Amino acid sequence: MRILHDSAIVAKRNLIKVKRVPDLLVFSTLSPIMFVLLFAYVFGSAIAVPGVSYKEFLMAGIFVQTVIFGATITGTSLAEDLQKGVMDRFRSLPMARSAVVVGRTAADVGTNVLTVVIMSLTGLIVGWRIHSSVFEAAAAYALLLLFAYAMSWLMAVVGLTVKTPEVVNNASFIVIFPLTFIANTFVPSDNFPTVLRTLAEWNPVSAVTQAARELFGNTSPVVPVADVWPLQHPVLYTLVWVVLLLAVCVPLAVRKYERTLVA
Template identity: 70%
Template sequence: MKLLQALADGSVVAKRNLIKIKRVPDLLVFSTAAPIMFVLLFAYVFGGSIEIPGMDYQEFLMAGIFAQTVLFGATITGSGLAEDITKGIIDRFRSLPMARSAVLVGRTTSDLVNNALVVVIMMITGLIVGWRIHSSPLEALAAVGILLLFAYAFSWAMAWIGLLVRSPEVFNNASFIFIFPITYIANTFVQAEKLPSVLRHIAEWNPVSAVTLAARELFGNTSPLQPAPDVWPLQHPVLASLGWVVVFLLIFVPLANYQYKRAVAR
């Protein structure tokens, strides 16, 4: 009964957040502007100097852009919660007969919908610059599903940080410091094999690398000329990605709920 109430209340909160996007479309515009800029920058400025054996760089690039995009989209969860606390919105929620977890469930769900819209826009942008899907429709949907699942799990980590710092400005600075290294020390924009030895080992076990490679394989954007990976996460990227999703949820769902209880009790 409590679970059903939390889901029902969470859907109301999610609707509130989605209506905010509708009324302030700048949120969606600017969340897609940066990824589009990255696509154009890497495809046309750096793409000519980066060689990927057996395939065009645009096709190699897009899976990395998708992974980076959904991670940045997940940060909306943390900044939104920090802003709601600062503006006293959370205090208003406390006065309503609703489940405590509804705020977090609604926030992460609405941001998942936002991420889905952004991914669709990015796929259209990729098709314009020359990216193509070489797999079946089901495999392509599976690639999008893995990206969104990972984004949803990652948004719970961002929720915990957003509730921890309680300031949108501090959260934005903290999240960028964390997200930039994990998206660049990975196989997102270059092959992990071309990185220096220490960075290569970090990239091989980076969850972003597993998600990116899973998307590449499911979209059919790989080549037999590329060297075979020698670490388990990149040998089985789909399983590794799903495993990371479970790990993130098991760790950060309880942490976020615990931090939410502490934040509203202050």
């Protein structure tokens, strides 16, 4: 119970920080809005997906890209706290050591919720529609946030390892940018070169995107799903990756944080 109480306090502290520094939230939401508008009206005029509106095909990919890039906030924030000596203050407090990392990742879930809401409203404005049930749509949002939460723990490991916000940003961009583009996020992957198509089909980002499209009812009956296990069972494949990331990154992040306290 103590760790939950301490984690809730740390999460509240991080959310208050967002409130007092609104620039963090403004720029984290402007980016996905810009992507939606650019892809919908600039690239959308040149990209056609048979059997479905490109705007509806696009939104699942934008959702996934945004929550993954949003996870980098976890790493940069932890690195910034290390750099500014905030962790030294936490060290002197009678609190559970893991609460700092748990609270940080929990706060970023709240930030992602707000970002997803803003993106959904933007998508509805440009013509995106949900054609499934309320339960399926809720499941899609839950899956997106769950995957984002797992990615936050991965970024926590990066932030506690690198310890410099600028390096965390650069390292995350180098990995996440190709990860989100070598996938079915913005275009169907069936026309990719053979090597890239194979990478895209087994890329967890493709599975999350495919799962969101199916749950939102934005799939095309004309474009068949690739005959590979991850895309035939995208929800299950996504959950496997979530469990794997949490199983590896949670204890690793906590251990790295504890080492910073004795360093």
